[in-house]
Amino acid sequence: xxxxxxxxxxxxxxxxxxxxxxxxxxxxxxxxxxxxxxxxxxxxxxxxxxxxxxxxxxxxxxxxxxxxxxxxxxxxxxxxxxxxxxxxxxxxxxxxxxxxxxxxxxxxxxxxxxxxxxxxxxxxxxxxxxxxxxxxxxxxxxxxxxxxxxxxxxxxxxxxxxxxxxxxxxxxxxxxxxxxxxxxxxxxxxxxxxxxxxxxxxxxxxxxxxxxxxxxxxxxxxxxxxxxxxxxxxxxxxxxxxxxxxxxxxxxxxxxxxxxxxxxxxxxxxxxxxxxxxxxxxxxxxxxxxxxxxxxxxxxxxxxx
Amino acid sequence: xxxxxxxxxxxxxxxxxxxxxxxxxxxxxxxxxxxxxxxxxxxxxxxxxxxxxxxxxxxxxxxxxxxxxxxxxxxxxxxxxxxxxxxxxxxxxxxxxxxxxxxxxxxxxxxxxxxxxxxxxxxxxxxxxxxxxxxxxxxxxxxxxxxxxxxxxxxxxxxxxxxxxxxxxxxxxxxxxxxxxxxxxxxxxxxxxxxxxxxxxxxxxxxxxxxxxxxxxxxxxxxxxxxxxxxxxxxxxxxxxxxxxxxxxxxxx
Numbered sequence: 144x145x146x147x148x149x150x151x152x153x154x155x156x157x158x159x160x161x162x163x164x165x166x167x168x169x170x171x172x173x174x175x176x177x178x179x180x181x182x183x184x185x186x187x188x189x190x191x192x193x194x195x196x197x198x199x200x201x202x203x204x205x206x207x208x209x210x211x212x213x214x215x216x217x218x219x220x221x222x223x224x225x226x227x228x229x230x231x232x233x234x235x236x237x238x239x240x241x242x243x244x245x246x247x248x249x250x251x252x253x254x255x256x257x258x259x260x261x262x263x264x265x266x267x268x269x270x271x272x273x274x275x276x277x278x279x280x281x282x283x284x285x286x287x288x289x290x291x292x293x294x295x296x297x298x299x300x301x302x303x304x305x306x307x308x309x310x311x312x313x314x315x316x317x318x319x320x321x322x323x324x325x326x327x328x329x330x331x332x333x334x335x336x337x338x339x340x341x342x343x344x345x346x347x348x349x350x351x352x353x354x355x356x357x358x359x360x361x362x363x364x365x366x367x368x369x370x371x372x373x374x375x376x377x378x379x380x381x382x383x384x385x386x387x388x389x390x391x392x393x394x395x396x397x398x399x400x401x402x403x404x405x406x407x408x409x410x411x412x413x414x415x416x417x418x419x420x421x422x423x424x425x426x427x428x429x430x431x432x433x434x435x436x437x438x439x440x441x442x443x444x445x446x447x448x
Numbered sequence: 449x450x451x452x453x454x455x456x457x458x459x460x461x462x463x464x465x466x467x468x469x470x471x472x473x474x475x476x477x478x479x480x481x482x483x484x485x486x487x488x489x490x491x492x493x494x495x496x497x498x499x500x501x502x503x504x505x506x507x508x509x510x511x512x513x514x515x516x517x518x519x520x521x522x523x524x525x526x527x528x529x530x531x532x533x534x535x536x537x538x539x540x541x542x543x544x545x546x547x548x549x550x551x552x553x554x555x556x557x558x559x560x561x562x563x564x565x566x567x568x569x570x571x572x573x574x575x576x577x578x579x580x581x582x583x584x585x586x587x588x589x590x591x592x593x594x595x596x597x598x599x600x601x602x603x604x605x606x607x608x609x610x611x612x613x614x615x616x617x618x619x620x621x622x623x624x625x626x627x628x629x630x631x632x633x634x635x636x637x638x639x640x641x642x643x644x645x646x647x648x649x650x651x652x653x654x655x656x657x658x659x660x661x662x663x664x665x666x667x668x669x670x671x672x673x674x675x676x677x678x679x680x681x682x683x684x685x686x687x688x689x690x691x692x693x694x695x696x697x698x699x700x701x
Contacts, residue, residue: 145628147483149663150670154484154628202681209689214696255534369682376678380670384681385481391685395692432532439526440594441535 150383151195157389159189164203164390168397171207172214173405174342174357174417179204179335180265181424182390191386198375199383199390204336204368206391207398208361214402215358222309222355226362228316229323229341233367236327241374244332260333262429268343269421275347276414310351310359319349327367336364339421346414353410467495467649470639477630478660485628488514491621494641494649508648509559510612510620511640512551513570514655517633518543523591539591544576546631548605549624553612561645568640568647572596572605603627632658 146157163185167178179200186196215221301315322344330337338360345356376382405413473489494508521544527536550572552559560570569575576592599605604627612622634654641649659667670677 145482145484147479147481147628147663149659149666152629152631202685205682206685206689209686210692211689213690213693217697255532369685372682372685373675373678376670376681377674380674382670382678382681384666384670384677384684387681388684388688391688395688398689399692399696434533435528436526436533438594438598439533440591440598441524441526442521442595442598 146385146389148191148195148383148386150381151191151199151386153190153192155189155191155386160386160389161393163189164393165397166393167390168207168210168394168399169401169404170397170420171204171338171394172211172398172401172403173408174338174401174413178207178338178394180261180333180339181420183335184424184428191383192381194379194381195383195386198372198379198381199386200335201368201371201375202382202384202387203390203394205365205372206387207394208336208365208368210395210398211402212358212361212365214399215361218358218406219309220354221358221362222307222351223362224305225307225310225312225319225345225349225351225355226359228305228319229326229359229363230366232320232323232325233327233330233337233363234370236324236329237331237367237370238327239324240328240331243328257333258428258432260329262425262432264329264333264340265421265425265428268340269418269425271347272343272414273418273422276411276418279411280415307351310349310355312349312351314349319345322348323363330367331371336368338364339417342417353413357405468639468641468651469493469495470637470651470653472637472655474655476656476658477626477635478658479630479632479663480659480661481663483628483630483663486626486630488624488626488655489621490624490637490639491619492639492651493619494617506643508614508617509642510553510614511556511559511570511638511642512549512612512622512624513575513636513638513640514547514549514624514626515545515575515636515638516547516631516657517635518545520544521595523594525591525594541576541592541595544592544595544599546599546604547627547629547635548572548575548599549608549626550606551608551611551622551624553610553614553620555609556607559642559645560640564642564645564647568638568650570638570640572600572607602629604629630657 144157145154146160147154163182167182167185170181171178182203183196183200186200187193191199212221301317303316304313305316306313322341326337326341326344329335329340341360341363342356345351345360346353351359372382408416470490470492474486477486477488490512494510521541522538523541524535524538526533529536550556550570556571565571565574573593573596576595596605606625608622608624611624612620614620634656637651637653637655639651640647658664666677669680
């Protein structure tokens with residue numbers, strides 16, 4: 144069944160969109176990532192104009208994150224304090240990111256830069272997570288090895304300390320706020336929620352327990368992507384409501400299943416899986432840059448983009 | 449008497465300026481939510497004119513073109529730099545329709561002389577104009593060719609040779625499949641009557657293509673009241689997120 148999208152101005156199979164939404168929704172619920180880093184390239188691939196894909200994806204992430212966060216709320220795995228600190232940083236970061244994005248746009252080559260950003264960040268995070276979680280899995284196999292969780296590092300010597308009871312942390316607000324800013328900047332440039340960067344940052348930099356990390360990052364992503372949706376809707380008119388509804392119907396259902404699956408898997412297994420997905424997306428994007436494309440020419444709107 | 453006069457007034461200008469009468473299955477095309485392309489049926493008749501020196505028996509040919517409004521388009525070319533493929537240069541092709549269909553009653557080369565193609569911009573390479581192509585870019589004409597190739601591959605530019613049925617050298621009809629990815633605007637319809645490659649008569653009219661129903665409403669809301677549209681999008685997202693969560697809670701009990 145084909146459906147004509149009013150803003151994207153293309154006709155797409157409705158079930159294909161529902162399926163894509165569902166698939167990405169499962170991942171979203173399992174890992175607490177918005178799924179934008181997967182969905183945005185997939186939308187390009189089925190012929191949605193990039194500007195519409197990025198803007199609409201932000202709207203869809205709001206829905207799947209909201210659905211996911213409700214499930215985490217019931218299990219009390221959302222650290223609101225930490226989420227708020229990250230959010231303040233995230234909104235500042237998103238503003239900065241839009242500024243950087245527009246500056247790079249004026250220089251041209253913004254598409255290439257976005258792709259390189261994807262390859263570099265997905266590559267680094269994917270391989271780090273993969274190596275770390277594999278060794279964690281192996282450690283879990285040997286009964287004698289006691290996990291050394293709370294190491295005392297420079298992070299713990301900063302001022303403005305705050306108690307994050309849900310996370311079981313007593314640390315300065317500076318590191319999480321900085322994580323929020325960095326994620327906001329990257330999210331705005333790459334057109335994603337930023338969960339795939341924030342989740343590892345929360346685990347490895349802030350030392351938060353994995354179960355709390357997912358709910359808390361979803362909480363932050365809701366607000367950052369809602370902010371981004373409004374920015375796109377009011378400045379570029381590129382949010383396609385019909386596309387968003389189809390994606391989010393699939394997405395919210397998928398996210399519920401994802402949360403159930405996520406609760407049944409062990410944290411280390413979750414991380415190995417997420418690492419593999421991140422590496423696969425990174426490899427695909429890298430290959431696209433290296434292999435000679437069949438069509439060397441591309442069409443774009445006149446007047447930059 | 450009055451009836452005769454009306455008839456005379458109705459046909460007088462046609463007999464003078466035109467020798468072709470054209471009818472359409474749809475006077476306008478509406479894009480609704482389930483729009484999946486549209487077949488446009490075009491029919492008409494060739495009226496032999498008194499001024500024509502050639503006898504009626506000489507065979508005519510018919511060429512029909514449908515073009516969406518012309519828009520400038522930026523074409524970028526990739527090249528390998530430092531091991532990766534990057535856009536190295538760009539050319540603005542001044543005017544190219546996003547959708548173009550060309551139908552003929554016989555192979556295009558037989559029914560249209562090159563000079564006439566040049567004058568009327570009928571064939572696909574001729575109808576894309578790139579006057580302002582910068583001289584410093586090597587092979588600037590490749591860029592216009594690329595527009596043609598990419599849009600042909602996407603089914604946006606079609607050349608339908610031999611698709612017009614011509615009966616008794618007078619009546620013609622054809623059905624042109626318009627793609628699902630139509631953009632809005634007034635589409636130009638041109639019907640050329642040719643004989644031995646030269647254009648004998650030309651009919652020009654416009655077919656409005658526009659969104660209707662829910663599509664129209666959403667598009668207008670997005671452009672006229674973007675804040676409300678954005679908030680509505682967010683409300684739907686939040687509601688759908690909550691709804692799915694609630695349904696799953698019930699289902700698990």
